[in-house]
Amino acid sequence: MDNRVNKRILIVDDEPDFVFMTALTLQHAGPYEIRGEDVASHALPAALEFKPDVILLDVMMPDFDGGDVAAQLKAHPDTHAVPIVFLTALVDRDEALPGSIAAGGHRFLPKPVSVAELVQCIEEVTAAGAIAG
Amino acid sequence: MHGRSDQVASAAEDRVDSGLPSDRHLLQTLLDHLPDRIYFKDTQSRFTLVNRAIVELFALQEPSQVIGKTDFDFFMPEHAGEAFADEQSLMLTGGVLVGKVEREVLPDGRRYWVSTTKAPLTDSNGTVVGTFGISRDISSLKLVEEALEKERNLLQGLINSLPDQIYVKDQDSRFILANTALRMFFGVSDEQIVGKTDQDFFPSDAAGSFLAEEREMLRTGRCIVNREARVVDRGGREIWILSTKVPLRQDSGAIIWIGGANRDISDLKVGQANLRQREQDLLNAIGDLRRAQDLTRAVQVELAEAERFKSTGRLAAGVAHEVKNPLAIIALGIEWMGLKAAADWPSEAPTVLKTMQDAVDRANAVVRGLVDFAAPAELNRSPEDLNELVRRSLLLARHELVRHHAVCHEELAEDLPRISVDARKIEQVFVNLIVNAAQAMPTHGTLTVRTRLRTTLEPAADRCSPDVTRAGPENLVLVEFQDTGTGIAEEKIGKVFDPFFTTKPVGQGSGLGLTVSKAIVELHGGTIGILNRSEGGCLVTLTFRVEGDPYGQPSEQADSDRRRRT
Numbered sequence: 001m002d003n004r005v006n007k008r009i010l011i012v013d014d015e016p017d018f019v020f021m022t023a024l025t026l027q028h029a030g031p032y033e034i035r036g037e038d039v040a041s042h043a044l045p046a047a048l049e050f051k052p053d054v055i056l057l058d059v060m061m062p063d064f065d066g067g068d069v070a071a072q073l074k075a076h077p078d079t080h081a082v083p084i085v086f087l088t089a090l091v092d093r094d095e096a097l098p099g100s101i102a103a104g105g106h107r108f109l110p111k112p113v114s115v116a117e118l119v120q121c122i123e124e125v126t127a128a129g130a131i132a133g
Numbered sequence: 134m135h136g137r138s139d140q141v142a143s144a145a146e147d148r149v150d151s152g153l154p155s156d157r158h159l160l161q162t163l164l165d166h167l168p169d170r171i172y173f174k175d176t177q178s179r180f181t182l183v184n185r186a187i188v189e190l191f192a193l194q195e196p197s198q199v200i201g202k203t204d205f206d207f208f209m210p211e212h213a214g215e216a217f218a219d220e221q222s223l224m225l226t227g228g229v230l231v232g233k234v235e236r237e238v239l240p241d242g243r244r245y246w247v248s249t250t251k252a253p254l255t256d257s258n259g260t261v262v263g264t265f266g267i268s269r270d271i272s273s274l275k276l277v278e279e280a281l282e283k284e285r286n287l288l289q290g291l292i293n294s295l296p297d298q299i300y301v302k303d304q305d306s307r308f309i310l311a312n313t314a315l316r317m318f319f320g321v322s323d324e325q326i327v328g329k330t331d332q333d334f335f336p337s338d339a340a341g342s343f344l345a346e347e348r349e350m351l352r353t354g355r356c357i358v359n360r361e362a363r364v365v366d367r368g369g370r371e372i373w374i375l376s377t378k379v380p381l382r383q384d385s386g387a388i389i390w391i392g393g394a395n396r397d398i399s400d401l402k403v404g405q406a407n408l409r410q411r412e413q414d415l416l417n418a419i420g421d422l423r424r425a426q427d428l429t430r431a432v433q434v435e436l437a438e439a440e441r442f443k444s445t446g447r448l449a450a451g452v453a454h455e456v457k458n459p460l461a462i463i464a465l466g467i468e469w470m471g472l473k474a475a476a477d478w479p480s481e482a483p484t485v486l487k488t489m490q491d492a493v494d495r496a497n498a499v500v501r502g503l504v505d506f507a508a509p510a511e512l513n514r515s516p517e518d519l520n521e522l523v524r525r526s527l528l529l530a531r532h533e534l535v536r537h538h539a540v541c542h543e544e545l546a547e548d549l550p551r552i553s554v555d556a557r558k559i560e561q562v563f564v565n566l567i568v569n570a571a572q573a574m575p576t577h578g579t580l581t582v583r584t585r586l587r588t589t590l591e592p593a594a595d596r597c598s599p600d601v602t603r604a605g606p607e608n609l610v611l612v613e614f615q616d617t618g619t620g621i622a623e624e625k626i627g628k629v630f631d632p633f634f635t636t637k638p639v640g641q642g643s644g645l646g647l648t649v650s651k652a653i654v655e656l657h658g659g660t661i662g663i664l665n666r667s668e669g670g671c672l673v674t675l676t677f678r679v680e681g682d683p684y685g686q687p688s689e690q691a692d693s694d695r696r697r698r699t
Contacts, residue, residue, distance in 0.1 A: 089457035
C-alpha cells in the first residue's frame, strides 16, 4: 500500500452507462478515486497503470468474460494481489447471494446493486487486503 | 343182436291187439326222425342198424348201403381208427363214453364237430354183442364258441397292448381282471392280482377313498370320467393319473362290476407346469417390456421437458442479463439522485424516488422469478429431514408472519424418513408458501404446518417376491400448510399455478411464486395441490416419495451435507 489518501477503484463493465453511474454514485459515497473501463481487454493495462485497491469486474462481457480478466490479473505479479469483486446480472442463486464468496476467494455482488452494498463490500475487501498485505 | 331183435319183435306182437305198429317199426320211425346220427354196430364195429341221418351224412340213399360197412369206409382213417379203438375199449370194459367232442372229416372234405355218446350193446344174457351210439352235430355251437374265443383273445390282446391300466373289479372292489400295464404297475402276475384290492397296492387312505367312491358308484350308477389324481407308485415315485371308472351292468341292469382305466399323465403334468411357467415368464417379460416402454416414454418426456427448460432457461438468463444491467443503472441513478437531493427540490421528490426504487425492485423480482421458473436447473440432492427444512423456512419467513400478526402451529410427525431433496430449493418453496399464507391473513390468523408419513397402499397380503413389494405400496411424506385466511375464489383456484397469475394487490406479487414452487416440487417427483377449506382459508398439500431405505441413511452424511451448504 502506498500513501494514497483515497482508495482507488477500477470498474470494468461492457455497459458504459453502468460504469458511469457506478462511478458517479461511488464518488459521492466516499473518498474514492475511480477509473472505468468498458472493454474487457483494457482491464489489465488499466490496472497496471491505475494501480487500483479494488477492481469491480463484470462477469458477462462480449470479448473476455470476467473470469478470463480475473485470471489475467492474477497471473500478473503487479496485479495478482488486487482484490476483485464480481458484479453479475446472471441470476444464479449461489452466486447471487449478497457477499457470497466464489472459488478463488473473490466476492460476488448481484446486479442491481445498491450503493450501500458496494461501499460495504469495497471496505471489507480492502481492509482484508490491508491486513493481508 | 339177434336176441334183442327177438325181444323187440315179441313186444310188437303184444301190441298187435291194441292196433299199434310193431316195435321195430316204431323204433325205425323214431330213429329216422331224429336229427342226431344213431347207429348200432357189431363187435367188429360194422354197422348193423343206422338211422336216416347217417345215410344222409354219407350222401347215400338206403340204409342197406351202410349196413355191414365200417367207419373206415366213410371217414378219414385218423377218425375211423380212433372211433374203432373207443368202441373196442367200451366193449372190453363195459364203460360208457358220454359227450365226447370229435372232429370228423369226410373224404369229400366236409368237416364238422360232433358230440358222441357210445355204450356197449348186450343181449338178453348180458353178453356184449356190439356197440351203439348217438352223434350230435355241434358244428354251429363250435363256431360260436370259436368266434367267442377269437373275440376274447382279440379283446384281451387289445387291453394288454394298451399303455393305459385297465381293470375290472367285483362288487367288493376286488380285482377280477387287470391288463398287463396295471399288473406291471403293481408288480404282480395275472393270477396274483385276482381277488386283491387297492388296499394291497396303495396307501390305506388313498385305497379307502377309492373304495368309498366305488361303493358310491355301485349304489348310484354314476361314472367317474377323466379325474386327475396323484398316486404313489411302487418305487415311491409320485405320479399323476387320469382316471375313468364306469359301472358295468348285467342284462338285468343290475351293476355287478366296476370297470376302469387309468392313464399316467405325469409327463403331461410336468409339461403343463413347464408351459404354465413359460407362460408366466412370458407374461412377466411382457410386463417388464411394458414397464420399460413406459419408462422410456417417461424418460423421453422428461428429456423433452429438460431440453425445453434448458433452452427457455438460456433465454431467460439472456433476458435477465439484458434487463438487469439497465435495472442496475436505473437503481444506481435513483440512489445518486437521492444522495444529491437539493434543498430546492419539490417536496414530492423523495416519494418519486421511492416509487421508482420500488418499481426497480419489482422488475428485478419478476426477472428473478422468471429465471427460477425457466431454469430450476439441476437439483443438488441429499437426504433431508423435511421437519428441519420446515423449521428453517419458518425462521426465514418469520418477519412476514410477525408483520401480519399471524400465529404459527407446528404439527410435525416425529421420526419422518429422510427425503432426497435439494434443501435450498425446497426451502424456497416452503418460504414462498408461508409468505403466501401470511399475506392471505392481513390482520390476524393461524398458519398450521403439518408433516406426516402416509402409505399409498397397504402391503398386499401375499407378498411373494421383492418385485411385488417394490411395485406395490409407496410411502409418501406429506407437508401441509393450512391458513385461516381469505381463501381463493373458486373460479380462480384452478389457475393459481399458472405463470403471472396473482391474487395479491398490484405490486405485491410477481405471479410466479406458485408456478416456480410447482416446478420445483415436480422436479423432485413430488406433487403440490391447493384447496379451499370449508372452515375458510387454504390448504396446500405437498407430497414427496420416500425412496429406497430412507431410515438407513447415515445421519452423519446428511449433517455434513448441511454443513457444507451453509
